[in-house]
Amino acid sequence: MTTRPTRSASIPIGPRSSSSLSPSRNIESVISIPFAAPPRPRISNAQSIPRSNVDDHRVGVSYGTRGSSSTTIATSPPRPTARSMTLGNVSGRSSFRTPSTYEPRIVRAGGEGPRSVDAVCLPSTAPARSRRQSGASGRGTSTQRPISGFGAPSLHAPPPVSFPRPTYLDYSALRHMLQTDSPPALPPSRKTEPPSHESQVPSALTSSLTDSDEESNVSPPRELPSAPLPTLSQNKILRLPTRWSDQFRHALLSVSGDGRDLTYHGASCSGDRDAAAARTVHPIPAACGIYYYEVEIISKGQKGHISIGFAGRDVKLSRLPGWEINSWGYHGDDGCSFAAEKTGTRYGPTFGTGDIIGCGIDFTSHRAFFTKNGTLLGPVFDNIGKDIDIYPSIGLRHAGEAVRVNFGHEPFKFDIDFYVLQKRNQIWSRILNTPLDSSLLKTCSIEQDNSAPMTKGPLSEAQTKDVINKLVLGYLEHHGYVKTVRAFQKQREVEMRPTQPVATLTSTSAEDTDVDMVAPPEECDTGDAVACDMERRTKIVKAVIAGDIDMAIAETKAHHLAVLEAEEGLMLLKLRCRKFVELILEAAELKKKMMRTVAGAAGTIPGSHDDGVIEEMDGMDVDDEVVVSSPHSATTNGFNNAAILVRGGRRRNSVSPSDGVIAYGQTLSNEYKNDARPEVKQIFKRTFAIVAWEDPLTAGGVVTEVVGHDAKVALANELNRAILKSQGRPPSPLLETIYRQTAVCVSQLGLMGVGGATFADMEKEFLDA
Amino acid sequence: MPPKQTIRKEEWDRRLHEVQVTKDDLNRLIMDYLVIEGYKSAAEEFSQEADITPPVDFESIESRMNIREALQRGDIEDAITRVNDLNPEILDTNPALYFHLQQQKLIEYIRQGRIADALQFAQSELAPRGEESPEFLSELERTMALLAFESSATAPAGISELLSPGQRMKTAGEVNAAILESLSQGKEVKLVGLLKLLGWGEQLLEEKAEYPQMGV
Known part of the structure; x- marks a missing residue:
């Protein structure tokens, strides 16, 4: 992977960064979780080979056995045909009919093969299935591996009705992970979505793309090949229930082709023992916060003995939801709620033909709620869905009973959006009512009164203010907002002053005030040094952005020599390469001007630039010598581009009077020719590649990335961080660290379905204006 | 209760790195604070230096x-x-x-x-x-x-x-x-909200998992 040709070398992550997939790359960065587009069997691309390993790993989590497609085919001997059919579906349109491929549950125990074979052989007629199913219903966890849809319904099923994620789920901060089977929509574009230039950056160079510093390609290139690809939970796609399972349904129930209708066939159950139930393919992700679906009773049949609710994955399908442990149901015949009980608890009205029953689960309280024809019936059940996966589930008992489910296929009868919104707001205000804990002082390394040892407890107003001020000031200083810092500090001082008279009255407040009053001057004293330092830093950063690399180097040399010397002068090299880029740009600009003038004067169309270039070069016999003299022209490590550079420089030279460009490039490549570090080579490769273009700024792609303004900003930020680091200061502002920590914390909680964390939507609360 | 999960530092760091937040985002958080807390001249300077539009007029x-x-x-x-x-x-x-x-x-x-x-x-x-x-x-x-x-x-x-x-x-x-x-206008300083969320989240997660906490 390390020895790839120039252009692709900067795209080590492989297929994912190919242009067709770049949107999904972007999604990843927006939501931190890649969309995990089904890995396509793109064997022809050599790069996909290393990549597929990663897929194996990754997909193992979100897709079960799918993994690298080719491997899957090869390793499923029992039903090669079936498997490949499945895969055909995967690579084609969404494979609704083959739920097993999307079943997120992974094989829990071996020995699935025989079952699969059985399934193939099974006639789809009721009696046979019935035997099969009743056997199945009693089995343990280990044989739960779902089999592909080989029953008649699925084979003849029309394409599934796909639908977008229901809108009430937009209140979940983890909404981007929640997906129906429909093709993933493009990423939600937050207003502050990174500008387009970032999305074009090849993945390898975007390892730091999300840094607020927009620091790019700075991580040493040697890390690139092994750059960790997102794995595990980061790739989590949480499939929403979209249809009844063809496998996990009782044989007496038929599932319609679109997966929405359940109809009871055959003789009605008698007594209080038997029923026929079905559940969905996918469990309800706790990250929903609240999940809701509706069921229309198409026909209540003879008795309307219908149960609507939830069930764990292994609950017997021959029982109504609510009768068994790990199942919960609202029964239509008596309106009772059942939670693992024989006789129900009074809950709501009965329901029958034409009624629309809504069924919701609230993971923030682990309770359920039902609605009837759009009216909320109130909370019911406790501890539902705690520590187990649960599925929407329905049970029927009598001939003629039929229901049709709405998992979001169409608008809901009940205003679930509003309901969730209210819940969300409740959770959020609960969070905002959390008092700030004094541990924050430590986090922000604010020294406390020596007399009072670290006390656990809520922060006082003043302490809160201290913490925030520290964060703000640290942030401003980090980014070198000099004037803002000054104005801020000045106002802080003024703010402190009026408290002075208070000091005279009582000893306690005198102490308080003393502390307050002593602090600002101290801050100011150090503040001067800090301000001085900050100004210098800002000057350097601005010089880089302005393209005045010489000044940046000189200033850095004068005040932060260690930065330039670190890592054997890596930073210095980067700066000098930038200087080279600046020179090239300058020359290109001159040449453009010249061409215009020439074209204008001669009245000819400039025509193909290449021709012109060649002619120019041919006309200059020194060129060959220069090329030969380039010590690395024969190597493949990027220095062959140095030759082009030299030529190019010469060529431009013929047009522009500047000799500096070539000279600079030559010196640079000579000085570092013995530096074998891969990142150094990489830097040279990238830098010198730009001379192949007439106008690097508009060339697009990698070239423009290397020369563009954003690259300059990134370099400036990198230098800034390097300087801060050399001073023993953190490379990121504490504020940013805190933001990131909070985000990861909260999303982890959301995934685990804890405390309604999924309703703490940081983007919405903190970032959207 | 499922056993406490452990999230390794490398995994955590990687996720930290992947959090999508830009300098602009943070700048706006800062501006929000300056405005709400009434640091008028700082807000003015900041809108210049960081090139962001303040959400209110400075007179208010x-x-x-x-x-x-x-x-x-x-x-x-x-x-x-x-x-x-x-x-x-x-x-x-x-x-x-x-x-x-x-x-x-x-x-x-x-x-x-x-x-x-x-x-x-x-x-x-x-x-x-x-x-x-x-x-x-x-x-x-x-x-x-x-x-x-x-x-x-x-x-x-x-x-x-x-x-x-x-x-x-x-x-x-x-x-x-x-x-x-x-x-x-928003009355709660967003930065305070952020700190509250951090405190809330870290405490809850601490009960469920071992992970690298702030300030530890």
Whole structure:
């Protein structure tokens, strides 16, 4: 992977960064979780080979056995045909009919093969299935591996009705992970979505793309090949229930082709023992916060003995939801709620033909709620869905009973959006009512009164203010907002002053005030040094952005020599390469001007630039010598581009009077020719590649990335961080660290379905204006 | 209970790295703070330096700040006048806020040693309100307790804190929030929300998993 040709070398992550997939790359960065587009069997691309390993790993989590497609085919001997059919579906349109491929549950125990074979052989007629199913219903966890849809319904099923994620789920901060089977929509574009230039950056160079510093390609290139690809939970796609399972349904129930209708066939159950139930393919992700679906009773049949609710994955399908442990149901015949009980608890009205029953689960309280024809019936059940996966589930008992489910296929009868919104707001205000804990002082390394040892407890107003001020000031200083810092500090001082008279009255407040009053001057004293330092830093950063690399180097040399010397002068090299880029740009600009003038004067169309270039070069016999003299022209490590550079420089030279460009490039490549570090080579490769273009700024792609303004900003930020680091200061502002920590914390909680964390939507609360 | 999960540092760091937040985002968080807390000139400088548009005009910051300064000087009367000048509805529709302002005024009397004025004011203005709500009453009692102690050094912390600058800040903060609300602006500093969420989240996650915490 390390020895790839120039252009692709900067795209080590492989297929994912190919242009067709770049949107999904972007999604990843927006939501931190890649969309995990089904890995396509793109064997022809050599790069996909290393990549597929990663897929194996990754997909193992979100897709079960799918993994690298080719491997899957090869390793499923029992039903090669079936498997490949499945895969055909995967690579084609969404494979609704083959739920097993999307079943997120992974094989829990071996020995699935025989079952699969059985399934193939099974006639789809009721009696046979019935035997099969009743056997199945009693089995343990280990044989739960779902089999592909080989029953008649699925084979003849029309394409599934796909639908977008229901809108009430937009209140979940983890909404981007929640997906129906429909093709993933493009990423939600937050207003502050990174500008387009970032999305074009090849993945390898975007390892730091999300840094607020927009620091790019700075991580040493040697890390690139092994750059960790997102794995595990980061790739989590949480499939929403979209249809009844063809496998996990009782044989007496038929599932319609679109997966929405359940109809009871055959003789009605008698007594209080038997029923026929079905559940969905996918469990309800706790990250929903609240999940809701509706069921229309198409026909209540003879008795309307219908149960609507939830069930764990292994609950017997021959029982109504609510009768068994790990199942919960609202029964239509008596309106009772059942939670693992024989006789129900009074809950709501009965329901029958034409009624629309809504069924919701609230993971923030682990309770359920039902609605009837759009009216909320109130909370019911406790501890539902705690520590187990649960599925929407329905049970029927009598001939003629039929229901049709709405998992979001169409608008809901009940205003679930509003309901969730209210819940969300409740959770959020609960969070905002959390008092700030004094541990924050430590986090922000604010020294406390020596007399009072670290006390656990809520922060006082003043302490809160201290913490925030520290964060703000640290942030401003980090980014070198000099004037803002000054104005801020000045106002802080003024703010402190009026408290002075208070000091005279009582000893306690005198102490308080003393502390307050002593602090600002101290801050100011150090503040001067800090301000001085900050100004210098800002000057350097601005010089880089302005393209005045010489000044940046000189200033850095004068005040932060260690930065330039670190890592054997890596930073210095980067700066000098930038200087080279600046020179090239300058020359290109001159040449453009010249061409215009020439074209204008001669009245000819400039025509193909290449021709012109060649002619120019041919006309200059020194060129060959220069090329030969380039010590690395024969190597493949990027220095062959140095030759082009030299030529190019010469060529431009013929047009522009500047000799500096070539000279600079030559010196640079000579000085570092013995530096074998891969990142150094990489830097040279990238830098010198730009001379192949007439106008690097508009060339697009990698070239423009290397020369563009954003690259300059990134370099400036990198230098800034390097300087801060050399001073023993953190490379990121504490504020940013805190933001990131909070985000990861909260999303982890959301995934685990804890405390309604999924309703703490940081983007919405903190970032959207 | 499932066993506590452990999230390794590398995994955690990687996720930290993947969090999508830009300098612009953070700049806006800073601006939000500067505006709400009334750092007018800092906000002005910041909008220049960081090239971001402030969410409000700077004048509105100023008038809010004048009110706050009055409160921090202890000139409650002036603050009340200014609030009413700005928008009389703010105090009319917010009895708790009005009570707290009056309470602050009482505190200032006591601070200045104007005991007679304090008593007079408490009887005429605060006592009737104390009857309206038990919450007001207990606040009134707490404030009046200040009179029982010779110096706040001898008073229990819960009472002496009324004389601290923090109490003025608290009242000022309340007024500030009410004004912001009347301008239909966010009143809660987002940074504070962020810190609260951090505290809330870390504590919850601590119960469920081992992971690298902040400041540890």
